Amino acid sequence: MKDFSDLVTDLIEATRNHEQYRDQECINMIASEGLKSPAVAEMLNLSHDLASRYAEGENDLQGHVKKRYYQGQKYMSQIEDTATDIIKSLFRCSWADVRLVSGTHANLATFKGLSLASKNNKMVVTPLSCGAHISHDYTGLAGNVLGLDNINHVYNIDEFNIDPEKSAYVIRAAKPGIVTFGGSLFLFPHPIKELKEVCDEVGAYVAYDASHVLGLIAGGEFQDPLREGADFITSSTHKTFPGPQGGVIMGSPTTPALEKAVKKIQFAVFPLSASSTHLGRLPALGVAALEMKLFGAELARQIVKNAQTAGQYLCENGVKVLAEKKGFTRSHQIAVDIRSFGGGKKIAKDLEDANIILNKNLLPYDDQSDKDDPSGLRIGFQDITRRGLREGDIKHLCDLMLDVIKGKRKLAEVKEDVLALKKEFCGVKYGFQNVEEALNYIKH
Numbered sequence: 001m002k003d004f005s006d007l008v009t010d011l012i013e014a015t016r017n018h019e020q021y022r023d024q025e026c027i028n029m030i031a032s033e034g035l036k037s038p039a040v041a042e043m044l045n046l047s048h049d050l051a052s053r054y055a056e057g058e059n060d061l062q063g064h065v066k067k068r069y070y071q072g073q074k075y076m077s078q079i080e081d082t083a084t085d086i087i088k089s090l091f092r093c094s095w096a097d098v099r100l101v102s103g104t105h106a107n108l109a110t111f112k113g114l115s116l117a118s119k120n121n122k123m124v125v126t127p128l129s130c131g132a133h134i135s136h137d138y139t140g141l142a143g144n145v146l147g148l149d150n151i152n153h154v155y156n157i158d159e160f161n162i163d164p165e166k167s168a169y170v171i172r173a174a175k176p177g178i179v180t181f182g183g184s185l186f187l188f189p190h191p192i193k194e195l196k197e198v199c200d201e202v203g204a205y206v207a208y209d210a211s212h213v214l215g216l217i218a219g220g221e222f223q224d225p226l227r228e229g230a231d232f233i234t235s236s237t238h239k240t241f242p243g244p245q246g247g248v249i250m251g252s253p254t255t256p257a258l259e260k261a262v263k264k265i266q267f268a269v270f271p272l273s274a275s276s277t278h279l280g281r282l283p284a285l286g287v288a289a290l291e292m293k294l295f296g297a298e299l300a301r302q303i304v305k306n307a308q309t310a311g312q313y314l315c316e317n318g319v320k321v322l323a324e325k326k327g328f329t330r331s332h333q334i335a336v337d338i339r340s341f342g343g344g345k346k347i348a349k350d351l352e353d354a355n356i357i358l359n360k361n362l363l364p365y366d367d368q369s370d371k372d373d374p375s376g377l378r379i380g381f382q383d384i385t386r387r388g389l390r391e392g393d394i395k396h397l398c399d400l401m402l403d404v405i406k407g408k409r410k411l412a413e414v415k416e417d418v419l420a421l422k423k424e425f426c427g428v429k430y431g432f433q434n435v436e437e438a439l440n441y442i443k444h
């Protein structure tokens, strides 16, 4: 192994190289990532002491701090309460918990809390191959950590969505404690409205994992889970919602059953699964929420438009884009079947060599064992939309992708064009350039 100081030097250099490479030189199209504004990044830097502190405690049914175990908390409690109120206001709910350090953590606390509240270990989820996140699945957090029994929604491959009629049979027969919606390959709104009644009938709580689409929801696109029947939203705060890395849970506990659920979820946050809740991210979360309140509708609309434009353009140019008859997508992502051009593994790598970063992805009809070389690519448009690309620019980018996919030009040549495109779009739109600008905007 290397000398200790060489290791530290390597670490610092690799970090600098990474920042230059992914932030300055790549077109980033991984659908699960987000792009923070300079104001959000500055707020993170300004929260330096806060990021070193602990705030173990208990919260009330508004999500406000009720009890703390350490001293020195007066501003920290104010920060947590205020961040909670900002999130409640933006998403129009009466309770939120911002103590989660990630989307997976939000799922952990919610699934655990709801299984305790319902005294029922069964959870209906989307199959992993049809877009669920590993944390929903019996092979991941839900099964292997929490010991939940998974029963799958019935998925309609032609519609790229949960089949509401057939899933209603599954829910009636299984009588689960939790029915979960949302996912990672997530093109169309899930049928919460259609299944709410049967969930109520069997006494199941409805959870919706909005990790991928939280920014679209904030902007009034895609779907409005809390108004459609979800009891709780769980989410990351750093994908289409362009905040710092973290997690959140939201709901409106208007009945005794929902109040009981909130209490159990809070118990599952602390003491069951968190000690430090990484408070240093909360001020930046609030700034990101302000940006979404002001610019979120325009941003979300453009993200979806860009994704649909790419779907149409790639399709017209001979690439099989999923869900053509449904307009390709209503979210920030599209899925393409790239098998006839060499498969997901090869094409994702070729695109990486041209500095276009995305991921290979299993498609709903793929064999689960094809994970290493699936048919598909998943392509996300939230990052490049925030950089300012619009429909014309998206078509230009698709032309570069087509050059790679079809092997029409040398990868090094395409990379030069990608670098030029990135130079043109290196700023961040739909947000503030610094914290002062955000404060001035609010004041005037």
Ligand SMILES: Cc1ncc(COP(=O)(O)O)c(C=O)c1O
Pocket (backbone or CB within 6 Å): 032, 101, 102, 103, 104, 105, 132, 133, 135, 182, 183, 184, 209, 210, 211, 212, 235, 236, 237, 246, 247
């Ligand atoms: C649907 C869904 N839920 C949860 C997560 C996990 O989020 P985190 O990385 O914040 O733990 C992901 C990650 O991409 C996701 O796609």
